[in-house]
Amino acid sequence: MADTYTIGKRLIPQNQLAFVEPYVATDPSPIQTSRNFLARAVLLNRDSILIEDSVADFASAHRFLFVADDQTAxxxxxxxxxxxxxxxxxxxxxxxxxxxxxxxxxxxxDQSKLLLTSPESVLELITNGEALADAPSDGRAQPSKSRRTKRPARGKSPARQPC
Incomplete structure (x- = not known):
């Protein structure tokens, strides 16, 4: 289903997953597992789910926007x-x-997340929608081409050819 993300055994609706950030285990970790969790998916309500994919891999697979300085998608x-x-x-x-x-x-x-990235850069990213899909797998974002298409100006329609 295209409107959901599968994380482990959970299906998360697309409109409920806010961002994905790196997971750094604390020592001693309260989580006793042999799984290698690399990131955590944070839901709109700030609940989180640990995932075994890196932030870059998850973002690339799901076309999330990548904030390079924060390693957050x-x-x-x-x-x-x-x-x-x-x-x-x-x-x-x-x-x-x-x-x-x-x-x-x-x-x-209201919910929020602090970022190291300048507000202008974050605003440009969310406004222009540059996705990680074109970035290398090491997690560094590269500029991508805008996904916008040219449309005729309002009131002007392209010339039609007779049939």
């Missing part, structure tokens, strides 16, 4: 907003975040 089917990030008083982030990716979950609640 975002779902082009989700409506995201982008904000400048400035830490609140007393908050000392461990990384130099520049932007905040925002979306609403199915209950209408």
């Amino acid at each position: 975002i779902n082009p089917a989700i409506r995201f907003g982008v904000e400048l990030f400035s830490p609140a008083e007393g908050f000392r982030p461990s990384k130099p975040y520049q932007s905040r990716l925002r979306w609403r979950d199915l209950d209408g609640n």
